[in-house]
Amino acid sequence: AESDTAHGASMAIEQINKGGGVNSADGVYQLELVTLEAAPTEQSLASDIDTLVGQDVLVLLGPDSNAVLTPDNIALLLDTGLPVLTPATANSLTDNDDTNSLFRMRAPEGLHSSALAAYLLEDLELTQIALVQTDVESTEALALFENELIAAGAQAAAKIQLPAGSPLSPTVQELGGINPQAVVMWGAPGDAVELLEDLRAAGWEGRFAYRHAEEASRSGALPDALGEGVLGVTSWSFGYTGDVSRIFTRDYVQKYAAVPGPMSVAAYDSMWFLSVALRNQSVDANTIKSRLLNTTPPTLVQGILRPVDFGNGDLIRIVMVYELGPGGGPQVVARYDDGVLLTGGAQGAAExxxxxxxxxxxxxxxxxxxxxxxxxxxxxxxxxxxxxxxxxxxxxxxxxxxxxxxxxxxxxxxxxxxxxxxxxxxxxxxxxxxxxxxxxxxxxxxxxxxSPTPALSPTPTIAPTPDLAITQVQLNPTQPIPGQVFTATVTVRNNGGGAAGAFVVQGVFQPGPVIAVANIEGLAAGAEIQAQLTGTLANSGQWTASIVADETKVVLESNEENNTYNLSYLADYPIVANQTNQQITANTEWDLYGGTNDIVWDGFNIGMVNGAKIAVLSGFTYENSHYELINPAQITQTGLTTEQVTSGAIFGIITAEGQRAIMRVDNRQDSTIFVSYRVYN
Known part of the structure; x- marks a missing residue:
């Protein structure tokens, strides 16, 4: 199908093939883009996958939309065994991919929220920020943005979440009474335009930020005069003035008579990165996946693609905050790489x-x-x-x-x-x-x-050299508890033929960073040693630690590429109750923990009793949830309607005793529900 993603990929493939194709270990290949007749939907993806696999493709490109990538559809993609390159930004997209098959071509949604929050709080020094959401798809983005505010010690001046199609006039009145310094909006472009028009007509003069402001301006939905000064955030903007970015924009406009968007660039960069990964390699799915994870980072249009540093399938984590000018064009005002402000970012300069x-x-x-x-x-x-x-x-x-x-x-x-x-x-x-x-x-x-072909020559005599590699890391406890000391036992093996002298093993743990170091006196060829790293984490969360053998690079090794071990872990507080798939029939009142009833289920609705509170949560899975996600400031409802009690729904709860709990609806059959929950100490 015709799309920004297809256009970007097609342009890159045309350039790659014109330059001679890809020199692999199996010969020289020309790349070909196989497209579907229409963009996949949540319902059509299964048959779309069969169509593409039936044409012997080696890599899947897409889907573009977060909404299409349901857990069931992700499982279907993984079942193909093929590498999947997608511009979708759902934060937890790659969390449960144990096969290293999913590759995210743009920064995850959490980094978009982090960048926009940082710019509003730090650069503009705003503190009164109201949040408005008018579509279900943006629930994760809003929750992540609010988490960034809380982490920075701020709190939303208002949080207004409306069902699609709801009238906006009450929202305008509520915001007018608060008069926030900024309003951050998620939802359909028409809703954003209507809200901004009504706020300006009511005399509000604050800053307005809309997640997809540039797209709304390019499509004509956001008038130039109204859009001037509106902030947005994206993985790439044609307003970025880096040299390679300007050339790409020029070539794209000449080819398609249209301005490129972030999807175009993500696909373009990914095709070039794929061609680099295939050089001198066997062309098969497993080799491609390994090379995509471990190839030396190249500098492309968005910036430096460095999946080897992330270890979870993310190719790049660059995000740009921009401001619309009087003609609707964006000017990049800040660039971030994995949450860190890049130097020269205000002008979009190279970092x-x-x-x-x-x-x-x-x-x-x-x-x-x-x-x-x-x-x-x-x-x-x-x-x-x-x-x-x-x-x-x-x-x-x-x-x-x-x-x-x-x-x-x-x-x-x-x-x-x-x-x-x-x-x-x-x-x-x-x-x-x-x-x-x-x-x-x-x-x-x-x-x-x-591509260079090594000439046959006598094998020289080379002095044996060490090769340090981390083979295993074990956490104790396996789920670190915030505020308590944990230990990471790191097994380092010398796979080389020579002995290694003294070196350092360093671990960088999150949140923090918490840096732990162990000194190793030396390691003989073929020997193993265990290093003990200790630390204390401040908060709960799903994190990744980077652990490096010979972090200071003092040992000359035969292979310097295998010294880093990325460890994913969940830090969380202790739980006092943990129930799985408990059956709850109509007209049941029950106690989660502590002796006082908390919940009433009447077969349709959930009611809270004895002062307990509840709220719908989103943006993460039940398995990856943790204590910090259950924010008492957000858990304020005394009940939920039947429309909210659906299979897969996740609820945050404050029990009658004041303890935090999280619950998931595993299944609903008529007036009976099956739930899993856990209560924190």
């Missing part, structure tokens, strides 16, 4: 740091002193390798020094490498470590040289 050059002896290629004609690359690191082709697998043919200037004579199709005139021959340098002086758009694309 690669420029080290202070180390002066060296005069070179044979002096920098021109007059006005430059043509395009030049200025080296921004102390010393940069020049290679025979665009990749680390090509031979090194020399080096260039900091601040030296070389004429650019071409580029790779993805702008990741430039060719320079190096001592009379063509050399390739990484675009990540140079700045371009000239017109980047005028640099022609080079045909890529053949």
């Amino acid at each position: 690669v740091p420029t080290p202070t050059p180390t002066p060296g002896p005069p070179t044979d290629t002096p920098a021109p002193t007059a006005t430059l004609e043509g395009n030049y690359a200025r080296v921004t690191v102390n010393r940069l390798n020049v290679r025979s082709g665009p990749g680390l697998e090509y031979d090194q043919i020399g080096q260039v020094e900091a601040n030296e200037l070389y004429e650019i004579i071409g580029r790779s199709p993805d702008f990741a490498w430039f060719t320079i005139n190096f001592n009379g021959q063509v050399g390739w340098v990484s675009a990540e470590f140079v700045t371009v002086e000239g017109d980047l758009g005028s640099i022609p694309a080079n045909e890529l040289p053949p």
Whole structure:
């Protein structure tokens, strides 16, 4: 089907094939994009998967929508055994993927919420922020944003959640009475426009943020005059002024006569990343999945794709906050990578740091002193390798020094490498470590040289070297308790043929970070040792720790790529009651824990008694829920209607005794429900 995702992927594939295709271990391949006649829906995805698998595809691209990716549909995708590249942003999308098959092409929704909250709270220094939601699909995004406010010590001035199609006039009146400094909106574009128009007509002058402001402006739903000053957040915006981003936007507009959106860029980058991952590799599903997780991070249009740092299938975690101008165009005001503000982010500048050059002896290629004609690359690191082709697998043919200037004579199709005139021959340098002086758009694309084939030669005698790898990490307790000391037992093995000297094992645990270090005196070839890391966590949550052997890189190893072990874990407080699939019949009143009844089920509705409270929660699974998600400030209802008591629904509860609890409806059959719940101490 025609879509932004298909357009971005198609443009990348066309460029890859024009540059010679993909040189794999099995031969040279041309990529082909196989599309469906219509975008998949929640109901059609099963048959759509069968259609694509029947055409012998090796990678699945999509679905684009969070709504399509239900647990059942995710299971169907995983059952194919194929790698799945999706631009969907649901926060828990990759949490239960034990097969490493799901790859998220854009930052998760939580980082979008985090970036927007950080910009409002820290950059604009706003404290009175109201939240409005008018669609079910945005429940997770709102909850994640509110969690960010709470984590920063703030609280929403108002939280208004309306069913789709509800009148907005009462909301305008409520917000007018509060007069917040900012309103953050999730919902359909028409609702956002109506709410903003009515607020402005009522005299409200605060800041308005809408999750999909740029898309609403591009589609014409948000008028330019009304939209001026509206904030939005996205994984990529055509308002980002990075060099490669500008070239991509120009090429996309020329090809499709349309401005690219975040889906286009995500698909474009993913196809180029796929081509890099396939170089010199066998073309099969398992190899592709492994390479997508472990390939050296390339710099593409969105920024640096570095799944090896995340370990959960996320390819990139860059998010941009933007502001709409008087003509509806976005200007990027802040960029974040995995929640960290990037330097130069306010102008969308590149985040690669420029080290202070180390002066060296005069070179044979002096920098021109007059006005430059043509395009030049200025080296921004102390010393940069020049290679025979665009990749680390090509031979090194020399080096260039900091601040030296070389004429650019071409580029790779993805702008990741430039060719320079190096001592009379063509050399390739990484675009990540140079700045371009000239017109980047005028640099022609080079045909890529053949992948290097190692020549047969006698095997040299090499001194045995160590190879440190972490084989296992065990937590005690397996579920750390906030405020109590935990221990991580890290097993390190030397797989190499040489002994390793002294080194450090370091673990970075969340939330925090909590950094724990153990010193190892040395490790013989083939030997194992256990290091003990201890720490104390401040809060509950689903987290990932990064544990590194030889964190300071003092041991020269035969393989430096296997030193990191990513450990996912749930930190949570102790529970005093844990029930699974308990049957509750009509007209039952029961006590979760503590001796006082909390809930009444009449066969249709849930009522709370003896001061107990309840609320519907979303944005996570029952298995991944934890103590901090049950916020007493949000658990304020005295009952739920029959429409809210559905299979799979998750409720936060404050019991009659004041304890936090979480409950899931496992099934509902007429007037009988089956529930699982746990109560915290």
